[in-house]
Amino acid sequence: MNDSHLLELLQKEMIQEKFTYKKQLAHLRDKQLFQVFQQDLTEEETMLLQFLFAYMPLNDLADYNGDMFLSHIRKTLKIRDAVPWGKDIPDHLFLHFVLPYRVNNENIEDSRDFLFDQLFDRVKTLTLNDAILETNYWCHEKATYTGNDVRTVSPLTLIRTTLGRCGEQSTLAVAALRSLCIPARQCYTPRWAHCDSNHAWVEAWADGQWHFLGACEPEARLNHGWFRAPAKRAMLVNTRVPAQYAGPEEITLQHSWYTEINLLPNYAKNKTITVKIQNQDGSPSDAQVYFQLYNYSEFTTILHKRTDPRGEVSLTTGFGHIYIHATSTNGWNTAIIHPADSDEFTIVLASTEPIPGQIMEFDMDPPPVVSDTEQETITDEEIQRNNERIQEGAQIRAAYEATxxxxxxxxxxxxxxxxxxxxxxxxxxxxxxxxxxxxxxxxxxxxxxxxxxxxxxxxxxxxxxxxxxxxxxxxxxxGTMSLLNQHNEALFSSYILCPRIHFEMLLPFRENFQQAFTQEEQEAYRKQPQALYDRLISEFEVIEDLNHYKGSATPVGSFELKKGDRLSLHIMLSAAARSLGIPARLEPNDQRPQFWSKGSWTDALVETIDDLRDSPVQPDYSPTPKSAVGYCQFIRDTSADNQEAAYYNNFTIARWEEGLFKTLTLPFGKTDVFDQPFEVLSGHYRLTTGTRLPSGTARVRMAFFDIQPGETTEVQLIFRSKEVDIPILGVLDEAVLEANLFSPEIQIGHAVHSHGAVLVWIEPDREPSKHLLRELKELAKEFDNWGGPILLTAGEDKLTASFALDSDSSLPQRATFRKDLAYKGLDALLAPTGAASVREFPIVLAIDSQGRIRYTSSGYKLGIGRELLDVITRY
Incomplete structure (x- = not known):
């Protein structure tokens, strides 16, 4: 790497300024972090180390040591010299998409040389394009998809456990590619517009351009992931670069410590729109603008921008509805816009707060389905070889799992x-x-x-x-055995013994906190917990804009650095309290810190901080009085054939805080919401209910209400009706009804005799099929009440060593598995619909008792299980 060119890229003065700031900020961990510069470093190592520190999130300054970062740099430089394409990687790509040690919010481990040793012999004679494909085959050998919580495990943990969500699979794949000096980045659609989920995948650079691939889900060629079709309906695809990046992509956010770039033009039809925010007198407003999508029954921010001096923000986005929420010191307002309607949209801020009793009903349409006419035809030989490699990878993974x-x-x-x-x-x-x-x-x-x-x-x-x-x-x-018998077992187990506070990485912290206070202090704090919180808060500086991911720092790291985001502070407070024998938690609905005192949960008196980006304010230690708590009692709507209420499935509630509605974190999928009132802070609230149609359109209803201190407010859960269309899409003839198309044999006519039947073709190792199988399990009771058979089928080319569906007792009782040899059953049953060539899995058919096809679905979509029930329980 040419030093003068590198110095230009790094913008040496700015890097030095940021590095100096970070060094001052982390002075309490100066030895652990910066003594590494006393070693014998080359000029390049020094510059790259300063670069990493300059843009490092605050939680990494709290939790890791300088030796690890230097080791990472030295290994990366050594690998660049070892791989045949290393000299061909442009410096700016090396700096931004090879050097970074972090992909997501995973625990950082010095794993680059381990990954390189695992992969290099497999790729050293390949072209860069083929090396990317081979790396993904290796990732498939190590991991496959499962849904789990939001904490991202490290690549080494994913290898150890073999199961992870898409964000973890893509973290592994990016880390593996970077370990070979292949530029790579994790891509996210923060939320889909057409169904309730999101997705992460990988882009890798080869031969002068970026290519996409599904992490741990190999295809015969690049740019052929299963998500290609849904990505054509995306509203935003982005990635975060840990630097002030100035590449060719649209910059959606240029932050002092990182850059977010928009990759949507690589995937979907798009348009750049401008949103103007005005005050009531027509002047430009200095406002925060939140671009939101309906997803999981809330309005999720996919992008947050601040207006420029003209009061404007812009975004390149897809052709679906966007919910815009704008807020400033002069007021707030919202608008539902569609990019097809105009190039520019204007929102005038109003000064009033949310009005209780107000009702809003509207539809949110996603971008339309786009046919995939550009996809290159993959040869039968490529498909066969890819299937064989997938089989081999699953066997390797299964052999490891047997240990x-x-x-x-x-x-x-x-x-x-x-x-x-x-x-x-x-x-x-x-x-x-x-x-x-x-x-x-x-x-x-x-x-x-x-x-x-x-x-x-x-x-x-x-x-x-x-x-x-x-x-x-x-x-x-x-660290807790000496604290036994101070509280009942349930309280002790959940809020003293348990080290899990939120979604931080679990590491030791009891001994650290116990050694930080004398026995006399510990005893005093157990009698007066607020005093412990006051002491820790007085020593801590809340800094919100230096972490990409809130609450990622470990309690010990936050305690040592004495700086961090507000959530990391609250986690540290709870960990310290538990270490001293004080039951502590983050309140389940809104995450405010609490401790147990005199037989009930008491709000800890902690700071409040203005969350608006780049607008820090001094902490305010005024308490939240107990009188500020009220109760929300949900009431069932008995006036219509209503859908079952399930939190994050079809409703959420959000509290008005600092000019924005923030969703309460009730348990995902919670259905027993009518049994008793929920304790919540008083204030303005918004109830959002939604009905998702098969097209992806969401029929939304918003109801605004207030919670008064000490009072119970009744809130009726009302859902807009779902107009279920049950067309006849085709009719099976007698020959098909009497044929034995599957193994073990079964006649379709016999299967559909009384209730009809559901037939599903799956790819067991692919994420879309796993989503559908999960939905069938979650809705097993409803499918059992229907009583018809569910035939789960797969072609022999899709079955792998990890497949064990036929022994899964959590599926509906009448679900059975069969093989569809050469897809004879699929072709015969799809023929009446005119879609016999469909091969986008999962493929789903609902057939009524007369052999008529009443529902079809193919490819990735969440909510198929509920759609099936809407159909099969009505014909």
């Missing part, structure tokens, strides 16, 4: 330790590749502490079992 602790070994361990076998197996099964570590912890600690090691493990999230090690577990066990 996990199995049920017999778990039962033997439980018997040895005299623990309930079902409880032990439930934990070890979830721990997967970490099961031997969890088993060893139980073996070491159970004889000394009876069932408490088991109870500690049971208090964790499922994901914690996959990446929490014995030193961490031991710290949390031994």
């Amino acid at each position: 996990f602790v199995n049920e017999n070994q778990s039962d033997q361990l439980a018997a040895e330790l005299m623990l309930p076998a079902d409880r032990v197996w439930a934990l070890l099964k979830q721990a997967r590749g970490n099961s031997h570590e969890i088993a060893a912890f139980l073996q070491e600690q159970t004889k000394l502490h009876s069932e408490w090691p088991l109870k500690l493990l049971e208090s964790l999230n499922k994901k914690d079992l996959t990446d929490t090690n014995r030193p961490t577990l031991t710290d949390h066990l031994l």
